[in-house]
Amino acid sequence: MRLQLNLTSNTQPVPFTYLYNLVGSLHKWIGENNLLHDGMSLYSFGRLTGAEKIGKHLYFPNGSTLSISFQNSDHAWAMAKGILKDDSLAFGMRVIEANEMPIPSFENRVRLATDGEIVVRTKRPDGSRQYLLWSDEAANEKMTQLMRKKLQAAGYNESHQTINIRFDRDYPKARTRLMDVKGIKHRGSICPVIIEGTPEAIEFAWLVGVGELTGSGFGALV
Secondary structure, eight states, X not given: XXXXXXXXXXXXXXXXXXXXXXXXXXXXXXXXXXXXXXXXXXXXXXXXXXXXXXXTEEEOTTXXXXXXXXXXXXXXXXXXXXXXXXXXXXXXXXXXXXXXEOOOOOOSEEEEOBSSOBBEEEEOTTSOEEEEOTTOHHHHHHHHHHHHHHHHHTTOOGGGGGOEEEEOTTOTTXXXXXXXXXXXXXXXXXXXXXXXXXXXXXXXXXXXXXXXXGGGTOXXXX
16 A cells, blocks of 8 residues: 655755655654664655755655555555554655555556665675665666565565566666765665566555665655
8 A cells, every 4th residue: 555645834844864854753653663764665755856955955845746656555554554653754844635545457568667776785704794776687676586585574575586676777867876874975876677476566666665765765766
């Protein structure tokens, strides 16, 4: 299930590092004893829309929207109930309404844009992490492997395990960007992805996002 939150304008300056605040609000709404704290992130959320950059902060004079998706619709309903109890997001922004978004009818091959950087990493021999970018062939394999693991964890096996994900390298505006989450800078790719697989597996990917750190605001798809 995907929910779109309509938000009021901010009353406090919003830092570029606001992703961590969104994570905190998400867990607050769902409840502290929820299953999102552990295991694979079978959910994703995008970025605040309508931002205006003024100096070192962001402002949302006309309000904003935020899309949050869950593979398990029970989590979405739990979040909606949490919003009814406390509609505050962060920086003075509040939730005006939450709307369930229709799920597209997917074919066996789709091209989807990203609503946030896609983070893909691999381990070096010394144990450190190397970021794989949209231009790296190895990034496609890593994205595909991770999605297959998530599908398996959710009970999607057999034909659903044939899913393949790759960056659309023909996209002329492909680029990378650093984002800070709680003092840690992650470099991700802003580039559409091409996904091939069963319609059910593609719908799953549309909900949970691609790459790593989808529970921290990376890899959401639109």
